[in-house]
Amino acid sequence: MVDVFDIEKRSAVMAAIRSRGNRDTELKLASVLRDFQIKGWRRHQALPGRPDFVFRRERLVIFVDGCFWHGCPRHGRKPDSNRDYWLPKLQRNQTRDRIVARSLRRNGWTVLRLWEHDLKNPARIAARCRRALTRAEERRACEMTAFAVTSSDS
Numbered sequence: 001m002v003d004v005f006d007i008e009k010r011s012a013v014m015a016a017i018r019s020r021g022n023r024d025t026e027l028k029l030a031s032v033l034r035d036f037q038i039k040g041w042r043r044h045q046a047l048p049g050r051p052d053f054v055f056r057r058e059r060l061v062i063f064v065d066g067c068f069w070h071g072c073p074r075h076g077r078k079p080d081s082n083r084d085y086w087l088p089k090l091q092r093n094q095t096r097d098r099i100v101a102r103s104l105r106r107n108g109w110t111v112l113r114l115w116e117h118d119l120k121n122p123a124r125i126a127a128r129c130r131r132a133l134t135r136a137e138e139r140r141a142c143e144m145t146a147f148a149v150t151s152s153d154s
């Protein structure tokens with residue numbers, strides 16, 4: 001039997017963990033970006049799914065996903081209690097992540113998703129961000145060339 005009070009209480013606890021966790025991972029990535037001199041990002045931009053970091057010029061967004069909430073294959077262990085409550089909730093998060101990424105990509109954004117656990121290796125994270133920025137920039141350049149060709153044709 002599922003105890004409703006337990007669920008509510010746990011839900012409140014997890015919500016607290018989530019918001020704190022989010023802030024911690026965001027600040028951690030911000031400091032990695034600063035340490036590795038990766039510039040041009042902003043936070044709190046109004047885009048689908050509220051990406052944690054946005055590079056407007058390159059059109060790159062970065063999400064840092066909590067291992068629990070977004071079902072990391074390594075640490076996204078499903079809770080043992082109240083599974084009827086948690087499983088659909090976690091499932092919904094993952095579905096939402098996919099929908100958000102798709103809609104951003106459709107609008108010309110490159111999407112980089114990092115796991116909370118990736119933050120343990122700052123050098124690797126920085127390298128991945130750099131690669132993603134280069135990729136995003138190349139993609140932008142291609143699109144612009146394509147646009148220039150199309151407009152000079154007409």
Ligand SMILES: [Zn+2]
Pocket residue numbers: 067072073074075076115116117
């Ligand atoms: Zn993980």
